[in-house]
Amino acid sequence: xxxxxxxxxxxxxxxxxxxxxxxxxxxxxxxxxxxxxxxxxxxxxxxxxxxxxxxxxxxxxxxxxxxxxxxxxxxxxxxxxxxxxxxxxxxxxxxxxxxxxxxxxxxxxxxxxxxxxxxxxxxxxxxxxxxxxxxxxxxxxxxxxxxxxxxxxxxxxxxxxxxxxxxxxxxxxxxxxxxxxxxxxxxxxxxxxxxxxxxxxxxxxxxxxxxxxxxxxxxxxxxxxxxxxxxxxxxxxxxxxxxxxxxxxxxxxxxxxxxxxxxxxxxxxxxxxxxxxxxxxxxxxxxxxxxxxxxxxxxxxxxxxxxxxxxxxxxxxxxxxxxxxxxxxxxxxxxxxxxxxxxxxxxxxxxxxxxxxxxxxxxxxxxxxxxxxxxxxxxxxxxxxxxxxxxxxxxxxxxxxxxxxxxxxxxxxxxxxxxxxxxxxxxxxxxxxxxxxxxxxxxxxxxxxxxxxxxxxxxxxxxxxxxxxxxxxxxxxxxxxxxxxxxxxxxxxxxxxxxxxxxxxxxxxxxxxxxxxxxxxxxxxxxxxx
Numbered sequence: 223x224x225x226x227x228x229x230x231x232x233x234x235x236x237x238x239x240x241x242x243x244x245x246x247x248x249x250x251x252x253x254x255x256x257x258x259x260x261x262x263x264x265x266x267x268x269x270x271x272x273x274x275x276x277x278x279x280x281x282x283x284x285x286x287x288x289x290x291x292x293x294x295x296x297x298x299x300x301x302x303x304x305x306x307x308x309x310x311x312x313x314x315x316x317x318x319x320x321x322x323x324x325x326x327x328x329x330x331x332x333x334x335x336x337x338x339x340x341x342x343x344x345x346x347x348x349x350x351x352x353x354x355x356x357x358x359x360x361x362x363x364x365x366x367x368x369x370x371x372x373x374x375x376x377x378x379x380x381x382x383x384x385x386x387x388x389x390x391x392x393x394x395x396x397x398x399x400x401x402x403x404x405x406x407x408x409x410x411x412x413x414x415x416x417x418x419x420x421x422x423x424x425x426x427x428x429x430x431x432x433x434x435x436x437x438x439x440x441x442x443x444x445x446x447x448x449x450x451x452x453x454x455x456x457x458x459x460x461x462x463x464x465x466x467x468x469x470x471x472x473x474x475x476x477x478x479x480x481x482x483x484x485x486x487x488x489x490x491x492x493x494x495x496x497x498x499x500x501x502x503x504x505x506x507x508x509x510x511x512x513x514x515x516x517x518x519x520x521x522x523x524x525x526x527x528x529x530x531x532x533x534x535x536x537x538x539x540x541x542x543x544x545x546x547x548x549x550x551x552x553x554x555x556x557x558x559x560x561x562x563x564x565x566x567x568x569x570x571x572x573x574x575x576x577x578x579x580x581x582x583x584x585x586x587x588x589x590x591x592x593x594x595x596x597x598x599x600x601x602x603x604x605x606x607x608x609x610x611x612x613x614x615x616x617x618x619x620x621x622x623x624x625x626x627x628x629x630x631x632x633x634x635x636x637x638x639x640x641x642x643x644x645x646x647x648x649x650x651x652x653x654x655x656x657x658x659x660x661x662x663x664x665x666x667x668x669x670x671x672x673x674x675x676x677x678x679x680x681x682x683x684x685x686x687x688x689x690x691x692x693x694x695x696x697x698x699x700x701x702x703x704x705x706x707x708x709x710x711x712x713x714x715x716x717x718x719x720x721x722x723x724x725x726x727x728x729x730x731x732x733x734x735x736x737x738x739x740x741x742x743x744x745x746x747x748x749x750x751x752x
Contacts, residue, residue: 252448252456253374253448253450253456255446255447255448256370256446256447256448256450256456257374257383258446259442259443259446259447260367260370260371260387260447261386261387261390262390262439262442262443262446263324263328263363263364263367263439263443264364264367264387264390264391264394265390265391265393265394266328266394266435266436266438266439267327267328267331267360267361267363267364267439268364268390268391268394268395268398269394269395269397269398269401269432269435270331270335270357270361270432270435270436271299271357271358271361271395271398272394272395272396272397272398272399273398273399273401273402273428273431273432274338274354274398274428274429274432275398275399275518275542276398276399276400276401276402276428276538276541276542277402277424277425277428277538278295278296278350279292279296279519279520279521279522279523280425280522280538280707280712281341281342281350281425282295282347282350283666283674283707284425284707284708284709285341285342285345285346285347285350286347286675287347287350289665289666289667289673289674290661290662290665291661292661292665293519293657293658293659293660293661293662294351294657294658294661295347295350295351295354296519296657296661297515297519297653297654297655297656297657297658297661298351298354298355298358299354299355299357299358299361300358300515300650300653300654300657301355301358301650301654302354302355302356302358302359302362303358303359303361303362303364303646303650304362304647304650304651304654305359305362306327306358306359306360306361306362306363307362307365307643307646307647307650308640308643308647309362310323310327310362310363310365310366310643311365311366311369311639311640311642311643312640314366314369314639315637315638315639315640318449318451319449320366320369320370320447320449320450321443321447321448321449323363323366324363324366324443324447325440325443325444326360326363327359327360327361327362327363327366328360328363328436328439328440328443329360329436329440330356330357330359330360331356331357331360331361331432331436332360332433332436332437332440333356333357333360334353334354334355334356334357334358334359334360335353335357335429335430335432335433335436336353336429336433337349337352337353337356337429338350338353338354338357338426338428338429338432339353339421339426339429339430339433340421340426340429341353341425341426341429342411342420342421342423342425342426343417343420343421345413353429357432362646362650364391364646365642365643365645365646365647366639366643367387368384368387368620368624368642368645368646369638369639369642369643370450371383371384371387371624372624372627372628372638372642373450373457373458373638373639374450374456374457374458375458376458377625377628377629377750380621380624380625380628382556382559382560384617384620384621384624385552385555385556385559385617385621386556388552388616388617388620389552389553389555389556389617391616392548392549392551392552392612392613392616392617393549393552395545395548395612396545396546396548396549396609397549398428399541399542399545400539400542400546401428401431402424402427402428402538402539403538403539405424405427406424406535406536406538406539408422408423408424408427409423410535410709410710410711411423411424411425411709411710412695412708412709413695424535492630492633493633495747496630496633498746498747499626499630499743499746499747500626500641500644502739502742502743502746502747503619503622503623503626503743503747504644504645504648505739505743506572506619506736506739506740506743507619507623507645507648507649507652508648508649508651508652508655509652509732509733509735509736509739510575510576510579510615510619510649510652510736511648511649511650511651511652511653511656512652512653512655512656512732513579513583513652513656513729513732513733513736514579514608514611514612514615514653514656515652515653515654515656515657516656516657516659516660516729517579517582517583517608517656517729518545518608519656519657519660519661520657520660520661520664521541521542521605522541523664523665523666523719524586524601524719524722525540525541525598525601526666526712526714526717527666527705527714527717527718527719528586528588528595528596528718528719528722529595529596529598529601530595530714530715530717531598531601532712532714533711533712533713533714534710534711534712535709535710535711536710540598542605543602544601544602544603544604544605544606544609545605545606545608545609546609547605547606547607547609547610547613548609548610548612548613549609549613550609550610550613551609551610551612551613551614552613552617554613555571555613555614555617555618568617568618568619568621568622569618569622569744569748571614571617571618572614572615572618572619572622572740572744573737573740573741573744574614575610575611575612575613575614575615575618575619576611576615576733576736576737576740577611577737578607578608578610578611578614579607579608579611579615579733580730580733580734580737581604581607582604582605582607582608582611583604583726583727583729583730583733584730585600585601585603585604585607586600586601586604586722586726587722587723587726587727587730588722588723589723591723592718592719592720592721592722592723593669593718619645620645623642623645624642624645625750626747626750627641627642629750629751660725660729663721663725664719664720664721664722664725664726665719665720666705666717666718666719666720667705667717667718667720668703668704668705668716668717668718669703669705669716669717669718670703670716672705674705674706674707674717675695675697675705675706675707675708676704676705676706676716677697677698677699677704677706677713678697678699678700678701678702678703678704678716679699679700680699680700680703686698686699686700686704687699695708695709696708696711697713700716701713701715701716702715702716703715703716704716705717705718
């Protein structure tokens with residue numbers, strides 16, 4: 223088998239190095255612009271998801287969705303992102319394009335957010351499910367961003383570029399819930415509210431802002447992004463196609479760095495080691511996604527039903543404030559890679575991140591029984607730990623996976639987008655499974671076992687249900703035993719989170735086992751030069 227070296231990005235670099243061609247300068251500028259467009263896209267598609275986090279679980283309970291179905295509603299975003307990722311990856315490999323696919327995903331995401339924004343007016347919890355599903359399918363193009371970086375960056379700059387890519391997502395993840403703080407002043411909404419308040423309120427404002435963000439991203443991306451190719455010099459590697467059906471013939475990537483006949487790719491031991499590395503690491507990716515998503519999907523239930531820490535709409539900031547540690551962690555990571563790279567090697571950070579994740583689960587377990595109310599400081603510390611775990615895990619894990627794809631470039635040639643999409647497919651699978659399991663196993667009830675909304679009878683009122691001065695539903699019976707969520711006010715004194723101690727202990731155990739498995743994987747596949 224022969225390898226064509228005349229079609230690589232090297233030829234472009236040699237031309238630019240040997241002349242002061244203005245075209246080269248322009249293309250370098252275009253490549254930087256495209257990279258910034260991908261960063262902007264990652265930020266937009268992540269803040270769309272994260273802005274809904276602050277109010278999603280409360281919103282679902284206000285619309286009286288079935289308690290045990292909440293996990294599916296939360297996971298629907300990742301589930302449809304999981305379904306969309308291989309489709310977009312396959313189309314990218316087949317067409318060798320990115321821009322059209324990116325744009326299509328952004329438009330789908332926009333329509334999904336519009337549906338979410340009208341959920342309260344429709345008084346339909348299932349519209350939340352539908353809107354998040356469509357938006358999630360569109361967000362699957364985020365995986366193409368990682369594929370773009372894999373094909374347009376060198377091994378040396380890969381970690382730094384992926385950290386920036388992930389930093390934009392982590393910042394969006396952290397500030398997304400905080401956007402809700404700005405709109406806590408919006409009037410409480412209920413069945414008697416005017417149509418305008420049912421459309422624009424604290425619960426739906428995340429859908430409207432996300433829609434506006436998508437419009438800005440779509441217009442910016444259309445102007446800034448240029449598809450990479452060997453002709454414009456954006457590709458570090460040109461992937462040569464092969465029409466031969468012989469399974470033993472595999473094209474070479476980076477042909478000037480490997481032997482001309484690429485005999486190493488026919489070595490069964492190399493292929494076996496690549497498969498072992500791929501499968502082993504994807505197991506880590508699945509369980510870390512499982513643990514992180516499960517924790518964040520249930521924070522409102524934990525803080526309200528177990529810690530009894532939030533009782534009003536204006537107090538919702540307390541649920542998410544500690545997650546700002548994810549921004550701090552990513553900034554530390556970015557600075558550390560630049561000034562102390564030996565101490566911020568991604569292979570070390572991925573273990574550190576999982577230690578933080580384990581601590582988060584251990585801190586929120588109600589060790590004094592299911593009816594106990596732990597100190598709020600434990601909750602804040604746990605969320606802070608998970609924020610650090612989130613920051614260090616995604617950047618380090620994706621950097622490792624991307625470098626392994628490049629390390630085995632002869633095997634992955636021509637299919638890099640598909641291989642890179644495996645990371646996101648498995649991550650989305652774990653992110654779906656975690657909330658579904660924890661949502662079905664831990665659910666909010668009153669201490670008497672009643673499903674919310676439950677207003678306990680008591681006092682001089684025969685009917686425990688009533689209406690506030692503005693005509694909205696409220697509890698007027700025994701408030702210490704009531705468990706109900708009405709617009710602006712949440713009656714949580716009589717709430718508990720069923721099975722929390724058992725389920726969160728199991729999740730902590732899974733996290734410890736994941737640390738051990740990650741250590742085994744790193745020991746077997748530490749080197750990038752084999």
